[in-house]
Amino acid sequence: MKLKLMKQKTFLLLLVFGFSFSSTNAMEFEENVDSLLKANLIDATHAKRAEQLLVQDNGGRVKPLSTLSSQYIRKISRKQELYGQSATQVLIGMMSNPVAWGNIPLVKVSNPELKNILDSQKKLVSFIQLFEKDGTYKLNKFVEQAYNKQPQNRNNFDKDVIAVDERVNLCYLIFSGGFLRLFPLSNDSNNVWHPYSKNELFSSNDSLFVTNIMSMYFNAIKSAKTDKDWTTATEILDYIQKFQEKYGGAVIPPTFKTKWEVYYNNLQLFSKLFMVYFLLGLLLLVFVIMQIFKERKWLNVLVTILKWLIYSSFALHTIGLIVRGIISGHAPWSNGYESMIYIAWATLLSGVLFSRKSALTLVATTIVSSLLLMVAHLNWLDPEITNLVPVLKSYWLMIHVAIITASYGFLALGAMLGLFALWLIFIGNFSGKRNLDLVCEEITIINEKSLTIGLYMLTIGTFLGGIWANESWGRYWGWDPKETWAMVSILVYAIILHLRFIPALQSRYVFNLASVIGIWSIIMTYFGVNYYLSGLHSYAAGDPMPIPSFVYYLIGIMAVSAILAKLNFKPSENES
Numbered sequence: 001m002k003l004k005l006m007k008q009k010t011f012l013l014l015l016v017f018g019f020s021f022s023s024t025n026a027m028e029f030e031e032n033v034d035s036l037l038k039a040n041l042i043d044a045t046h047a048k049r050a051e052q053l054l055v056q057d058n059g060g061r062v063k064p065l066s067t068l069s070s071q072y073i074r075k076i077s078r079k080q081e082l083y084g085q086s087a088t089q090v091l092i093g094m095m096s097n098p099v100a101w102g103n104i105p106l107v108k109v110s111n112p113e114l115k116n117i118l119d120s121q122k123k124l125v126s127f128i129q130l131f132e133k134d135g136t137y138k139l140n141k142f143v144e145q146a147y148n149k150q151p152q153n154r155n156n157f158d159k160d161v162i163a164v165d166e167r168v169n170l171c172y173l174i175f176s177g178g179f180l181r182l183f184p185l186s187n188d189s190n191n192v193w194h195p196y197s198k199n200e201l202f203s204s205n206d207s208l209f210v211t212n213i214m215s216m217y218f219n220a221i222k223s224a225k226t227d228k229d230w231t232t233a234t235e236i237l238d239y240i241q242k243f244q245e246k247y248g249g250a251v252i253p254p255t256f257k258t259k260w261e262v263y264y265n266n267l268q269l270f271s272k273l274f275m276v277y278f279l280l281g282l283l284l285l286v287f288v289i290m291q292i293f294k295e296r297k298w299l300n301v302l303v304t305i306l307k308w309l310i311y312s313s314f315a316l317h318t319i320g321l322i323v324r325g326i327i328s329g330h331a332p333w334s335n336g337y338e339s340m341i342y343i344a345w346a347t348l349l350s351g352v353l354f355s356r357k358s359a360l361t362l363v364a365t366t367i368v369s370s371l372l373l374m375v376a377h378l379n380w381l382d383p384e385i386t387n388l389v390p391v392l393k394s395y396w397l398m399i400h401v402a403i404i405t406a407s408y409g410f411l412a413l414g415a416m417l418g419l420f421a422l423w424l425i426f427i428g429n430f431s432g433k434r435n436l437d438l439v440c441e442e443i444t445i446i447n448e449k450s451l452t453i454g455l456y457m458l459t460i461g462t463f464l465g466g467i468w469a470n471e472s473w474g475r476y477w478g479w480d481p482k483e484t485w486a487m488v489s490i491l492v493y494a495i496i497l498h499l500r501f502i503p504a505l506q507s508r509y510v511f512n513l514a515s516v517i518g519i520w521s522i523i524m525t526y527f528g529v530n531y532y533l534s535g536l537h538s539y540a541a542g543d544p545m546p547i548p549s550f551v552y553y554l555i556g557i558m559a560v561s562a563i564l565a566k567l568n569f570k571p572s573e574n575e576s
Contacts, residue, residue, distance in 0.1 A: 033083075033104055039225070040100045042089040046230040051088045051262045053237055054244055054252060056181040056193035061387045062251050065091075065180075066262045071384050072174065076167045077124060078108045080268060091174065096221045098175035102127040107167045111160035117142075127171050130164075139165060182240060183210050184248030191251045193244075206243075213240060261327045261385070269320040270341050270383075273313060274373035277348075280310050281366030288359045292439055303359055310366055314348050321345055328385045331398045336530065337383045339405050340376035343526075344369040346409030350453070354413075354446050360439070361446055364416035365409075371550075372412075396468035404461025404486070408522055410454030411493065415519035417447040418512035419558065422565040425509060444508045447515055448497070455493045462486045485525040492521045509569045513562050 042050075051066035069087035074080060082090050083104075094101040105124035115121050117138060118129055130138055137143075143165045146158035154162075173179045178197030185194065185201060194201055199211040213236060220233040244252065284306040291299045321342065325332040333342040351365025377383070388397075421440050428436030465486070466476040477483060496514040499505045 036100050036104055037083050037085075040093050040097050041085070041225070042092045042096075042221070043224065043230045044086070044089065046224070046234055047086055047089045047092065049234050049237055050092060051086075051265075052258060053182070053241065054248075054258065056184075056251075057386075059387045060192070060251075061385075062193070062248070062253060063385070064258050064262050064265075066265045067385065068180075070265050072170060076108065076170055077106055082106065086266075092221070094171070094174045095177060095180075096218045098177075102171075102175060105129075106171060107164065109160075109164055111157060111164075113157055114139075114160055114164060127168070127175070130168055137168075139168070177214070182244070184244060184251075186247045188247075191248065193248060209243065213243075257327055260323055264320075264323055264327060269316065270373055271377050273317055273320075274370055274377065276313050277310075277366050277370035277373065280306055280313065281363055281370060284310070284359065284366065285363045288363060291359075292435055307355065307359070307362060310348075310362060311352065314345075314352060317341075317345050317348065324385065330388050330392075331402065333401050333405055334388055334392055334397060335382075335386070337376055337381045339401070339526075340372055340381065342402075343405050343408045343412070344372035344376070346406035347372065347412050348409070349406075350410045350413045350450055354450065358439075358442055358446055360420055360443055361413065361417065361450075364420060365413050368412050368416050394468065394471070396464065396471070400461055400464040400468050403457050403464065407454045407457035407461060408526065410450045410457065411519060411522050414447050414451040414454060414515045417443045417450065418515035419561060421447065421508060421512035422516070422561040425512075425565040426561070426568045440508060444512060447512065451493060451497055451515060451518075455490065455497060458486070458493065459490055462490060481529045482525070485521070485529050489521040489525050492518050507569075509565060513565070516558055516562070 051064055051069070053065045054062050055065055055068050056062050057068065066088055069091040070080060073082065073087040073090050080087060085093070090101075090106075094106075103126050105122060105126045107125050107127065107130065108123065109115055109118065109120070109125050110123070118125055120129060132138060139161060142157075142161045146154060146161045149158060178195045181193040181195050183194050183196065183202070183206075184191065186203065186206065194210075196210050196214045199207045201207075202210050217233060217236045217240075220236055224230045224233050284303065287299055287302050287306065290296075291303060321332050324338070328334075333339045348365045348369040351362045351369075355362040375381070421444055424436050424440040424443075428440060462483075465483070469478070469483075470476045496511070496518050499511055499514060505511075
């Protein structure tokens with residue numbers, strides 16, 4: 001079936017791009033990318049108007065074109081913008097002039113072997129570079145071989161081939177047109193919108209409008225590029241909007257939601273907060289360490305300023321979550337991406353709550369939140385706003401998921417404070433500084449409080465999950481991998497918090513080391529179960545995500561910290 005589709009695609013491509021193949025080669029076009037971009041630039045003001053145009057996705061959600069454009073261009077090129085143009089400018093350009101944009105590098109290719117096959121060492125290749133002059137798809141053989149293998153047997157090359165092929169298919173979908181579901185049917189109880197290629201579904205007058213409006217729009221764009229007057233093209237968008245309001249009013253979101261979603265897309269708040277948190281956390285760490293060794297008034301002022309900058313960033317994070325929740329119409333922790341940005345928020349919340357007691361606590365949570373937001377924006381997590389799957393359409397999403405995932409923030413704080421404590425044990429005993437020992441005792445106490453709060457929330461969240469499971473699946477507990485690992489995590493942290501009752505294990509070193517090790521049960525509960533094990537809570541069972549390389553570095557840092565702290569640990573009088 002896959003090979004048949006590829007042959008059909010090759011045949012159509014020869015028709016669409018025959019002029020390009022015959023007139024010049026891909027290398028010559030690559031050298032003239034700048035001139036192609038200038039000649040086919042979509043006016044920025046018109047693109048901002050087009051961003052507000054509504055489309056319906058395959059899940060039935062009606063959203064602005066801005067969201068769809070961002071989703072498609074990000075999947076094709078792994079970028080939010082290309083060549084200084086917004087995603088909407090690029091998408092409209094690709095639809096209105098596929099020949100020109102077929103020769104502009106768009107498709108992300110990272111595998112060195114694939115680059116050699118395509119005879120290009122650049123990060124982006126053009127659509128035309130993926131085809132021979134006769135229209136033969138260069139990756140046809142490799143795609144067939146990759147899909148013939150079981151997911152677990154595919155190597156990195158196979159996975160990269162499949163990823164690039166998906167980007168090519170998406171480009172083809174845009175170039176060939178007819179994919180935008182812009183037009184609702186009159187008196188349709190299902191509220192399904194259709195592309196202009198399905199004009200036969202509409203009544204005579206509506207069919208005439210649907211059939212001609214897009215060709216009129218593309219012709220208006222062509223004229224506007226020449227005479228620099230985008231009035232006609234913008235008016236056509238207004239006509240389409242009126243058609244949508246006439247027949248699709250039942251599912252059209254309020255105007256303010258559409259505007260907020262466009263602004264949310266353009267702002268890219270959470271991806272920016274990743275770097276903001278990292279820089280502020282790093283600076284605060286440096287100044288707090290300096291403050292420990294030498295008390296200076298200017299250091300106190302800088303630490304206070306950095307704290308308030310972190311508080312302000314946290315406020316923006318909170319507003320961002322609220323806005324995403326209003327836009328989506330549900331709690332903003334319903335999928336992998338949303339839960340990551342929510343856990344980052346909960347982690348920083350724990351730091352804010354304890355920041356008056358210890359600035360190092362705020363440092364720890366700011367850095368962890370930065371790392372969580374970085375993970376949220378890796379390629380395998382999709383930031384797209386989607387409708388809820390049926391099982392999640394419950395008030396328990398707001399209660400159970402909010403509590404149990406927020407507990408991860410407090411437990412992550414405990415792990416980071418434990419790591420800091422191990423470093424202070426090593427440095428303090430090595431340098432002989434008494435104040436370092438006092439700071440270590442302070443953050444150990446905060447660590448215990450943080451783990452206690454986290455354990456309470458984790459336990460309550462797990463019990464509430466059982467109630468939700470009974471309502472959804474007719475049983476309270478079924479030893480699903482998620483349920484099992486939630487129970488394991490509860491037991492792990494219950495043991496950690498009760499280690500002080502064992503005389504031989506009553507030490508800051510043991511407790512802080514245990515809090516560092518304990519976080520791996522949470523990582524397994526969240527990442528391992530969701531992406532590697534098959535179950536009712538899994539996001540991607542069967543074809544697991546790649547393990548990020550920083551995980552191995554994190555394990556190494558923890559191991560080295562534990563060894564160095566052990567070698568230099570000297571128990572206090574209370575611990576001896």
